[in-house]
Amino acid sequence: MTQDTVPPSSRRDSGSVTLQDIAAHAGVSRSTVSLVLRESPLVADRTRLKVQAAIKELGYVYNRGAAALRGSHTATLGVVVYDIANPFFGAMVAGIDAALNREGYVSFLANSEDSPERQQRFLERMREHRVDGILLCPAEGTPASLIETLADWSLPCVQVLRHIGEPPFDYASSDFARGVHQAVDHLVDLGHRRIAFLGGHAQHSATQERWQGYSEALAHHDLAYQSLMRGQVTRRAGLELIETLMRETPRPTAVICHNDLMAFGAMLGLKRMGLAPGVDCAVIGTDDVEEAALSDPALTSVATHPYAIGEEAARLALRRIADPGGAREQVVLAPHLQVRESCGNASQATAPASPTTSDSIA
């Protein structure tokens, strides 16, 4: 009669139990409950337990929106990719998700479809939602000023896979140049001298780095032959480009592809021409997606570890959010060459016995 500890049913009606309600029920103040929720060490153990019991009893649900309004962060990260339908991004997003989840963060995901306009809209929307930071895989044609704009917004941004402008900025990716270099090394070891490259025609860093790796590697091995074809980085483009390529004279004996999709297309194209991938022409892809292990023949590929890139990018973003003024970081993972069957096996290639069609002119 003096104090009703639990108004039986009137509480869970409207679904909104507030800090105030808990405080009343536990006989403490709003502020104390807030401290308990945030796991502050200021609260005495006995009080903490009382409050936690009340929280459980009343079925309280933390309101992150209200907290964000007064506080300084939303525990929310914006993620903008340009092709979520691509399996590579699926894996990357899974990595991001895992890393964020550990810290209680949630991510807004948006798909720019490589359109700078869509990308811009998404970024503005995320800003309105007061995300703590952004993971951005910049759409092709993103203006160089975008990074400054984000800085003006004081929105921490980690660029992923591609970057616009020059460092310093936060960046997480794979060392694409090195990956292609490794692929060339491997082919040279196997005895190849005429190594072609099927690349993307787009102008972003991820494409350029691969070209660079390719030409550096050729120079390093004193190879005169060079053949660089550009197209979409799709299976279909791989199929079409390889046909053109195989009609060249002299014909390359190996081809490195921008990604695995192109490589699959190239292998299919070879088959359609009556040529055997790995025998008549070695093929190397990039990314090492799951299908690479099970294609026919199994594809040798430069593994770029999308899941790990996602994890690293997310962790870097969290670091930057915690320390916005800190030194910018570039996390560039080393790829590794996953050797399978699409380059033939060593015995075939390294011991060409007689017909060493010694490299001629390009």
Next chain:
Amino acid sequence: MTQDTVPPSSRRDSGSVTLQDIAAHAGVSRSTVSLVLRESPLVADRTRLKVQAAIKELGYVYNRGAAALRGSHTATLGVVVYDIANPFFGAMVAGIDAALNREGYVSFLANSEDSPERQQRFLERMREHRVDGILLCPAEGTPASLIETLADWSLPCVQVLRHIGEPPFDYASSDFARGVHQAVDHLVDLGHRRIAFLGGHAQHSATQERWQGYSEALAHHDLAYQSLMRGQVTRRAGLELIETLMRETPRPTAVICHNDLMAFGAMLGLKRMGLAPGVDCAVIGTDDVEEAALSDPALTSVATHPYAIGEEAARLALRRIADPGGAREQVVLAPHLQVRESCGNASQATAPASPTTSDSIA
């Protein structure tokens, strides 16, 4: 001196221009600015223009968090899938993204990895963020009570691809039973009589519906032969199961697979056994992922349109959010059979007389 219209630089420092600031600058009240932002027809045109000018001039950024606190919705949707790395989900998420984007919504994406515990954590987190609704692809083993729990939370939830419990509930998917039925019909048309099925061993609706479609179709055609193998729905499982299957006597002449990944595995397995997919054994997949068109041989597949499912699911969720009490809806898209080469071509199977040179098949 009486009124300073624009304090030149002191405003954009802290980055937070509020409704109050705009109101002062435009000479109106907070409330009016709010009405303008929400495109209320109550505001006179002249006032609206004045306010919009002030908004632009001061570089105001709408604070959706603050709005959500007082208002009733967050323009936010939670999306929980169980395998984001799967290309099917990539496409589906792209569809969701497109539909939400049109209405100004943003989505939180989470990956349950088919773990009910992870799923539960994510749902709680999303509740704390006060999402307006949930798109849920239930993890395997999700307790039947989950849907009630979400209802208790008064959180609108659309189940996608799989469902737990029985209608009425909101649900968006493909008619898997019908898809398998169509596949059987096609094979029977081609003259097949021994048709096997490679399915998943999991106990969710999506798997059961396919079994059901398979046995109904067999009954419909009075086929006595039946062979149903269960495993993971992965490429590797397809590869392993087909080998077992082809050692059976009598051997099936055709196999329908739970999804395309299994079908790719099955085709690879056939090749490894020295059998030709489409000649020695017809293969049909489900989903019609992009790779299906370019595999070797090109895969006949039951197209389930993940992008469209994503769009429909998102739109249904938005409808339910707008009208929480409305009648529950089941949006079940009709799949269609995408015929390619993995069942042989018509000339071999149906009309051995004339070599119809028409591109793929009729």
Next chain:
DNA sequence: TTCTAGATTTGGATCAATCCAAAAACATCT
């Protein structure tokens, strides 16, 4: 000119948390 219906506009309360300075409770040492 006054009245009134209709169209605009407004201030105060509210949403549910956090921040912060100051108060209260408790322990320790003369």
Next chain:
DNA sequence: AGATGTTTTTGGATTGATCCAAATCTAGAA
């Protein structure tokens, strides 16, 4: 017991928008 120092706890102010009832401003009619 009193002075001092440490933990704990607290109320009031604050965050930035929306809701709502009431106030103000039209324009047309009496």
